[in-house]
Amino acid sequence: MIRALKRIAAGLTAGWIIAAAPAAFAETTYTVGSTATGVPFTFLDVKSNEIQGLLVDAISATGKAAGFDVKVQQTTFSALIPSLTTKKIDIISAAMLKTPAREQVVDFSDTVYSYGEGLIVRADDKGKYTSMDDLKGEVVGAQVGTAFVDALNKKGIFKEVRTYDSVADIMRDVALGRIKAGFGDHPIVAYQLQKNPNPQLRLVEGYKPEVTGQVCFVVRKGDKETLDKLNAGIRKIKADGELAQIIKKWQEE
Structure with a gap:
């Protein structure tokens, strides 16, 4: 009788471990704020009613490389940082240049794209x-x-x-x-x-930009966990050439 109970208990324990495994290894999903007016970086595709563009492809590829999912949410440009700091979104992926003023409020990932x-x-x-x-x-x-x-x-x-x-x-x-x-x-x-x-x-051809900078993904100040994941993913898609292919795709669109 005692041996039978032990076998039942062992079976139940194994079942709990198997049942818990998917939850333990489930990927994190981050809500990403992107604008609808930044073509080719981010824009609203009227046919699919979804945000698309270079930076949508880039954050999706980064997430896949780093082991997390993304849910892209349409946000006006001026509301991006307020939405991030109030936790309505977790990441900004938009044509937002890295500046010293912004660095006082939020944290930036490694560079994804540069322009002026x-x-x-x-x-x-x-x-x-x-x-x-x-x-x-x-x-x-x-x-x-x-x-x-x-x-x-x-x-x-x-x-x-x-x-x-x-x-x-x-x-x-x-x-x-x-x-x-x-x-x-x-x-x-x-x-x-x-x-x-x-x-x-x-x-105007021949105009020399005065505000050149880097486009990066943006996270809340001090969110090192998310930032580390982003940077790890960026390094991977740069190393295997995927980011370069994404940029090329949208330059030729």
């Missing part, structure tokens, strides 16, 4: 602009929450610096002559003008 700002003017504006200083005294615009707004305001040389919710809004006001010029993420501006040419606008 592009300058948009009307097509009939034949000015040769090579720097922000060439637009002294003019009304200019940039996307709210970006490092470009800070740089323009810091210059203190413009008649007015207007802020916009999206690059599309900036382009509209440049085309209508409401502002002299607009500043935006160079890859985003170039991609949009390539895919949807606007005869009223031009991306």
Whole structure:
């Protein structure tokens, strides 16, 4: 009788271990904030109603390499950091440049992509602009929450610096002559003008970016566990060439 009870107990214990195993090894799922207006980095695909883009592919590949899942959530650019700090999201994967001011509030992963700002003017504006200083005294615009707004305001040389919710809004006001010029993420501006040419606008060739920086994944200040996972995944997809393939794919889209 005692031996029979021992066998039953041993069987139950083994069953508990097997049942618990999937939970123990289940992958963590992180909620990732991405914008709907940052094509080709992040944008809303109207057919699937899902956020897609270079940085969506990059965070998905990073998660797979590091052993976690991601759930991408649409978030406006200006709400990304507030959503992160209030724990509505766990990671930011968007065209957000790493800056000293932001580093005081959040932590950045290793670099995923690097670029600077592009300058948009009307097509009939034949000015040769090579720097922000060439637009002294003019009304200019940039996307709210970006490092470009800070740089323009810091210059203190413009008649007015207007802020916009999206690059599309900036382009509209440049085309209508409401502002002299607009500043935006160079890859985003170039991609949009390539895919949807606007005869009223031009991306200024020869302009030298003043706010060059790195695009990284972003986590809450002090969240070392998530940051370490991200960096481990980034190292893997850089080493095996997957990140380079993702970048190439979206440059050719």
